[in-house]
Amino acid sequence: MTDPLRLGIAGLGTVGMGVVGIVQRQADLLAARAGRPIVITAVSARSQRDRGLDLSSYAWEDDPVALANRPDVDVVIEVMGGHDGPAKALSEAALAAGKDLVSANKALLAIHGQALAEAAEAQGRVIRFEAAVAGGIPVVKSLMEGLAGNGITRVLGVMNGSCNYILTRMEDAGLSYAEVFAEADALGYLEADPELDVGGIDAGHKLALLAAVAFGTQVDFAGVVLEGIGSVTIEDIRQAADMGYRIKLLGVAQMTGRGLEQRMQPCLVPAGSPLAQLPGGTNMVVLEGDAVGQIVLRGPGAGAGPTASAVMADVMDLARGTRYPTFGQPAASLRRARAATAAIPAPYYLRLQLLDKPGALAKVATALGDAGVSIDRMRQYDHVDAAAPVLIVTHRTTRTALDDALSRFATTGVVVGSPVALRIEAV
Amino acid sequence: MTDPLRLGIAGLGTVGMGVVGIVQRQADLLAARAGRPIVITAVSARSQRDRGLDLSSYAWEDDPVALANRPDVDVVIEVMGGHDGPAKALSEAALAAGKDLVSANKALLAIHGQALAEAAEAQGRVIRFEAAVAGGIPVVKSLMEGLAGNGITRVLGVMNGSCNYILTRMEDAGLSYAEVFAEADALGYLEADPELDVGGIDAGHKLALLAAVAFGTQVDFAGVVLEGIGSVTIEDIRQAADMGYRIKLLGVAQMTGRGLEQRMQPCLVPAGSPLAQLPGGTNMVVLEGDAVGQIVLRGPGAGAGPTASAVMADVMDLARGTRYPTFGQPAASLRRARAATAAIPAPYYLRLQLLDKPGALAKVATALGDAGVSIDRMRQYDHVDAAAPVLIVTHRTTRTALDDALSRFATTGVVVGSPVALRIEAV
Structure with a gap:
């Protein structure tokens, strides 16, 4: 495999131009590491204007789908953004035309990832998306x-x-x-x-x-x-x-x-x-x-350099011949998971405003107890106007029990407004 | 590629047994991710004793080189350790026999890595060594x-x-x-x-x-x-x-x-x-x-789990067909670098003991100045016996200039013993 790997870049914003910059600047390094040259053959964007780097040796396509269909493109790089419209059309066209796809498009993949992964595998192509998650971090x-x-x-x-x-x-x-x-x-x-x-x-x-x-x-x-x-x-x-x-x-x-x-x-x-x-x-x-x-x-x-670095990681893997399914195993084998929303207990932080009335704190404590939520730490601060801020850190509890407690607060007659409830995550 | 990938494990210490544990425990997960089963066919260690997991279905080799030569082994995993002797013999034998090599052996690779990489490439095989550096961190x-x-x-x-x-x-x-x-x-x-x-x-x-x-x-x-x-x-x-x-x-x-x-x-x-x-x-x-x-x-x-995790990362890459040269580019293309030892300037931390004599501090400051080292911060502490501890943080300087200053200290007659000099690294 010493043939060049030929890239078509759809989208010439900061990330796209970041990729162009790396390919131009690091041609020798990339070729040494990949065992073959990495070249750009075609680009596509909304407008042809000066972007600071010489693009004149690349074919220009106004229509990204036309870029995807070019026979001189092996890998389509989608750095346009948007979870529908042109980015989706381009991605589908690239796979249908038998191209591998490198995508920085988290929205598109989060919404249409399963269908795209199936389309890729039907064609024996792969989708890579390092740049879609956490920028430059691999x-x-x-x-x-x-x-x-x-x-x-x-x-x-x-x-x-x-x-x-x-x-x-x-x-x-x-x-x-x-x-x-x-x-x-x-x-x-x-x-x-x-x-x-x-x-x-x-x-x-x-x-x-x-x-x-x-x-x-x-x-x-x-x-x-x-x-x-x-x-x-x-x-x-x-x-x-x-x-x-x-x-x-x-x-x-x-x-x-x-x-x-x-x-x-x-x-x-x-x-x-x-x-x-x-x-x-x-x-x-x-x-x-x-x-x-x-x-x-x-x-x-985020940023041009880091995101382009992630795009290039995927490009280099493809150049080296690394190929496996989009999400790490065949799309057909991915299970449809049931969504669980309150399964894992945790301590919670509560902040509420308590009316200045006798027994107010006791009512809140009782509401928590009745909901099965126990208190780890509590602090009451000075009154501001007629209400005192109260902070509570609970012991581990379920979100369901906590919501029960919050609804009980509403009936105490001493809690002003909506309490703030934030989960405390163990790291 | 749905044939099983067949592993031969040389070394059944904590890391080797960690690998056995993962292969046994996660067989389904590994097969789903690799697209093929991962199996152990043979193992080798110094003694056959109970190690807590069932090894009876694996062929046993007393001699690791014999393990490397088995036709039912695709990948040899070297988790024996030692930069010479059996580990080196095994690694060379594995490559010579046309096996890929996964190694956790930092000493062996740091000393013989170039020769081994060349041997691997001559045979069209690859060496992977994720487990040799920083344990479980990829x-x-x-x-x-x-x-x-x-x-x-x-x-x-x-x-x-x-x-x-x-x-x-x-x-x-x-x-x-x-x-x-x-x-x-x-x-x-x-x-x-x-x-x-x-x-x-x-x-x-x-x-x-x-x-x-x-x-x-x-x-x-x-x-x-x-x-x-x-x-x-x-x-x-x-x-x-x-x-x-x-x-x-x-x-x-x-x-x-x-x-x-x-x-x-x-x-x-x-x-x-x-x-x-x-x-x-x-x-x-x-x-x-x-x-x-x-x-x-x-x-x-370090540790059995993290190191075995790194070994398995390499195994899974090989199972998925990822193959590239040992150090990321062909061994013949790796340059022989000149070793530079004092090229990059940095600030330094100095601690020295100063005799309780008039002008002592001035002599130290003069020695630094004469060597071209400028002082960022200095602190002198109370005398302990006849000497006072002095701390100095220098501005950026070369190690050469610093060594010059240290040798000038020796001739001042006011510096007791050897000063401590530690580099301050910008992160």
Whole structure:
């Protein structure tokens, strides 16, 4: 295999141009490592304009589907984005035309991954998607190959750098969510639709992909419990710190007796844990296996260089002849997992506002007790106006019991507004 | 490829039995992921005794070379250890017999890796060695495949859990090196020849292997500057902490204008860095590439489960048909790097004992200045007997200039004994 591997790149945004840059700059290194030259033969994007690198030797296609059908393309690189429309049409066309597909498109794969994996296997082609999860961190490879001898017990992590930036910045600067959100938006740290970031959707796509690989299940984004960071207040961040925790938007996937639990939600993690200490826009993924124990991977979760690095990892694997099914085993063998939403008990952090009435605290304690939730630690603070903030850390309990307690709070007549309830995840 | 992949395991210590355990326990999972069954056909060890798992269906070979020559073995797994003798004979025999080789033997590969890689390629076979570096962490894979699109700029890390345990325990318990060494030895944390651990040799083997992969050079263990942790005192640990640092046995490999610099030595790292916070027997490797930036990998560096997990990662790759040269590019294309030992400047931490004489400090400062070393921070402490401890953090300087300063100290007549000089590594 000394023929060049010929790439067609669909999408010339920062990631696409990052890939072009690596292929141009590192031609000798890539050829030495792959045992064959890596060349770009064709590119496609919405507009032909100067992007800072010389693209004149590549064929230009206005239509990405036409790029997929070119006989001089072996591997189609999809770095357009969007879970429908052109990206989907291109991906399907590439596989149908007998091309391998390298995709950075977490949304597309989280939603249509099973169908695409089946289409790839029907054609004897492969889909690789390292760049779709946690940017430059080789987490898909570590999970799918590096831990291939392990029964995976849990996958968790911080998978959206923008959310981690917002939460870290709130804590460091003592600013409100709204203030930091506006700041991040102005700095261009957020997606065009910011809800993709702060609503946990983008990170949820990544979690669903990792869960499929980890547990041999069909990718099931609809089964991810999604809670964004919009409800996290600076008070919660401060109080959590006071109790020895930090708040992170944490994705957790775990196979339980009741089914596959996938959650992407703000959680408390112990302040001393690696996850708690993750700064700014960085990502961290923790992989747990029955043989290896715990592996922690940390790195840049976004950006042209890191994401292009991940795309090139997939390209280099294909150039070296590495081929296996999209999610690590044949698509037809992936089980359809039942979604479990409240299977794994955990301690919870509760913050509520208590009316200044005799017996108020007792009523709350009774409501918890009646729901079967026991208290590990409790703190009541000074009254502000007529209400006093109360913090409670519970012992391990189920979400069902906790929800029962929360609904009992509503009938006590002493709890003001909606209590905040955040899971404390053991790391 | 649905034929079983047939393993012959040479060595039935904790790692070998860990591999047997995974193959027996996870047969279905492994077959689903590999697309073919993974079976053990033969084993070899020094003695046939009860090891807790049923080995009766495997052929037994007293002689590992006979195991390598069996026609019913596709992949030989070498988990015997030792850089010469039976392990070397077995490895050569396996390749000569046309078998792929999975090795956990860092010493053998660090010393004979180039010759073995050439032998493998002459036969069209491959050698895989994930288990030889940093136990369960998929670091060879991350570097060789996950970062294959990167020019690697630096590889560094804590690669010997026993040394990290000793240094961490000294700091936590305020004990001397000798006390903790005795403790670790009694707990069985050290190799039969403890110098392999505390002398940095074992970690140096790992660093040499990573450097070869990172820089496309022939593995050169002889070129690793080795300093063990035996000279690290509790005073240095305390003083370093006081200045905002922790002391770690750090391996660093970097390509410089003067050649390949490989160092395994006690260094100071900023207390807030992930490396500084690494607890006990854990390993951490930092990979830096021109596209990806910095990737940090953390996990268990030793033990039956983690090491067997790494062995199985290699086995699963072979089962899936992944094949490429031992160090990531053909052995004949690996350059013979010149060893550079003092190419990269750094700040240094100095601790010295100063006689209680007028002008003593001025003489030390003058010696540093004359050698071209400038002072960033200095602290003089109370006299103990006739000498006062002085701590100096220098600005970035070369090791050559620093050594010049150290030799000038000797002629001042005010410096008692040998000063301690430790590099401060930016992470």
